[in-house]
Amino acid sequence: MLTRELLVIGAGPAGLAAAIEAAKNGVKDILVCDLNMKAGGQLFKQIHKFFGSKEHNAGVRGIDQGVQMLKEAEELGIEIWLNSAVVGFFGDKIACIEQGQPDGTKKIVYMQPKTIVIATGAQENVVRFKGWTTPGVMGAGAAQTMINVNRVQPGKNIVMLGTGNVGLIVSYQLMQAGCNVVCIVEAAPGIGGYGVHASKVSRAGVPIYCSHTIKEVKGDGPDGRVSEVTIIGLDEKWQPIEGTEKTFEADTVTLAAGLKPVSDLVKLQDIEIVFNNAFGWVPVHNDKMQTTAKGIYVAGDTTGSEEANTAMEEGKLAGVSVAEELGYITMDEAKDQRDQIWDRLRGLRTGPFGEKRAIAKVVQMGKFPVD
Amino acid sequence: MCMRVTDHIILGHDDTSKMIEITVDGKKIPAKEGEPILAALLAQDIMVNRYTVKRNEPRGLFCGIGQCTDCAMIVDGRANVRTCITPAVEGMVVETQHGYGIQEV
Numbered sequence: 001m002l003t004r005e006l007l008v009i010g011a012g013p014a015g016l017a018a019a020i021e022a023a024k025n026g027v028k029d030i031l032v033c034d035l036n037m038k039a040g041g042q043l044f045k046q047i048h049k050f051f052g053s054k055e056h057n058a059g060v061r062g063i064d065q066g067v068q069m070l071k072e073a074e075e076l077g078i079e080i081w082l083n084s085a086v087v088g089f090f091g092d093k094i095a096c097i098e099q100g101q102p103d104g105t106k107k108i109v110y111m112q113p114k115t116i117v118i119a120t121g122a123q124e125n126v127v128r129f130k131g132w133t134t135p136g137v138m139g140a141g142a143a144q145t146m147i148n149v150n151r152v153q154p155g156k157n158i159v160m161l162g163t164g165n166v167g168l169i170v171s172y173q174l175m176q177a178g179c180n181v182v183c184i185v186e187a188a189p190g191i192g193g194y195g196v197h198a199s200k201v202s203r204a205g206v207p208i209y210c211s212h213t214i215k216e217v218k219g220d221g222p223d224g225r226v227s228e229v230t231i232i233g234l235d236e237k238w239q240p241i242e243g244t245e246k247t248f249e250a251d252t253v254t255l256a257a258g259l260k261p262v263s264d265l266v267k268l269q270d271i272e273i274v275f276n277n278a279f280g281w282v283p284v285h286n287d288k289m290q291t292t293a294k295g296i297y298v299a300g301d302t303t304g305s306e307e308a309n310t311a312m313e314e315g316k317l318a319g320v321s322v323a324e325e326l327g328y329i330t331m332d333e334a335k336d337q338r339d340q341i342w343d344r345l346r347g348l349r350t351g352p353f354g355e356k357r358a359i360a361k362v363v364q365m366g367k368f369p370v371d
Numbered sequence: 372m373c374m375r376v377t378d379h380i381i382l383g384h385d386d387t388s389k390m391i392e393i394t395v396d397g398k399k400i401p402a403k404e405g406e407p408i409l410a411a412l413l414a415q416d417i418m419v420n421r422y423t424v425k426r427n428e429p430r431g432l433f434c435g436i437g438q439c440t441d442c443a444m445i446v447d448g449r450a451n452v453r454t455c456i457t458p459a460v461e462g463m464v465v466e467t468q469h470g471y472g473i474q475e476v
């Protein structure tokens with residue numbers, strides 16, 4: 001059976017930061033696995049400047065941050081397997097990996113690493129309305145991946161559901177890629193994301209319908225593709241008001257209704273999970289990012305969806321803790337490093353959006369058993 | 372018609388110099404070397420990847436990052452290949468998947 005000092009699952013900002021920080025602190029023989037064709041996770045679709053979280057990388061674009069991290073990982077000799085999904089866990093930390101081969105086929109390999117960091121990110125929530133499975137209805141992040149990473153439009157005329165930051169930013173980016181955003185629909189009475197992002201799309205002439213939702217999507221386009229979208233007004237109890245329908249021609253609907261952690265792997269090991277309103281089901285962890293299973297750490301969206309900056313900081317925490325567990329640094333050295341990272345994390349979790357997450361994190365960590 | 376985003380205000384010019392050919396349901400289409408199969412299909416306005424097992428309903432791209440399996444197709448005879456995370460290779464044969472994609476013998 002293969003072995004490693006550290007196996008990182010997921011090469012997004014959290015996983016890469018964990019691998020880099022562990023390597024910097026002396027950990028050798030590190031492997032990062034990712035099921036995607038490229039490393040970097042969601043970073044390479046973030047072509048906007050980072051949300052204005054204080055001095056912390058604000059103004060840096062995710063894509064540039066991604067290039068920087070990949071360079072660092074390479075310089076530190078970190079091995080990355082792409083097209084390689086971790087599909088299961090057995091016994092004591094035995095990972096089953098579907099390893100991508102150069103000819104495009106997959107080979108199953110087993111690995112028992114000394115430590116593991118699970119950084120598998122998040123996936124987009126779905127919203128159910130009549131016709132939600134029609135081809136052309138997709139996640140906003142999926143549309144973002146198509147235009148910014150794959151450089152192809154997902155469609156021409158797009159209705160966006162959701163005015164959180166992802167909905168607003170992706171709407172703007174779709175326009176930058178030459179698509180027409182027909183309108184943005186929001187069930188709440190007000191816009192969810194930052195005002196700056198909302199005014200950017202409004203100035204570009206995109207109507208935003210608050211207190212509205214999608215009633216029905218028709219699939220009369222070629223091959224059953226989306227042809228028409230009907231929206232409807234909602235009253236203060238979020239109930240549809242008959243007679244307020246509006247119908248638009250569109251070939252694509254993008255859903256920006258939040259993210260939920262990808263935590264299947266977490267559930268396969270004996271790791272305690274907990275539900276909270278901010279994040280959904282998430283693994284319990286402590287301030288070292290250690291889970292309730294020895295030697296297994298978590299970081300990034302897997303532990304509750306936030307943003308790239310917080311994912312990186314959590315990754316760093318996990319990397320430092322792995323180095324400590326493997327005996328490369330002392331308890332005091334590890335604590336010093338973690339204290340600094342926690343200062344930055346607290347800075348990032350401020351403001352109207354961050355505070356809610358800060359509180360949820362405290363609760364999540366509070367569930368960690370004390371010995 | 373979906374289009375490639377060749378010129379972009381932030382990302383600049385996209386290199387489309389290395390084009391290859393793949394076959395989709397018997398028809399030859401161009402693909403950028405190494406791009407996901409799904410991207411090559413979208414560039415040709417092909418949105419449906421598979422039909423569901425029970426109701427035979429069309430499905431297309433939903434997550435784009437290998438999490439949902441809505442983009443599964445038969446690639447070089449193998450069923451259930453997620454086309455959003457599988458690179459296009461010269462001469463590849465791609466087919467729309469019906470149900471589980473198991474071929475009758």
Ligand SMILES: Cc1cc2nc3c(=O)[nH]c(=O)nc-3n(C[C@H](O)[C@H](O)[C@H](O)COP(=O)(O)OP(=O)(O)OC[C@H]3O[C@@H](n4cnc5c(N)ncnc54)[C@H](O)[C@@H]3O)c2cc1C
Nearest residue numbers: 010012013014034035041042086121141300301307308311
């Ligand atoms: C589509 C999308 C768009 C987003 N856009 C923005 C944005 O514009 N701005 C912003 O601040 N935040 C955005 N976010 C939030 C984003 O999740 C964070 O910014 C950040 O990328 C989280 O980092 P991460 O490393 O935890 O996860 P990710 O970046 O998602 O990385 C996780 C990685 O794990 C891999 N993986 C998952 N399961 C396995 C497995 N079983 N085996 C191997 N590999 C696996 C995935 O392929 C992926 O590469 C977006 C999220 C999504 C899902």
Ligand code: FES
Nearest residue numbers: 435439440442455
């Ligand atoms: S679109 Fe979801 S797996 Fe490919």
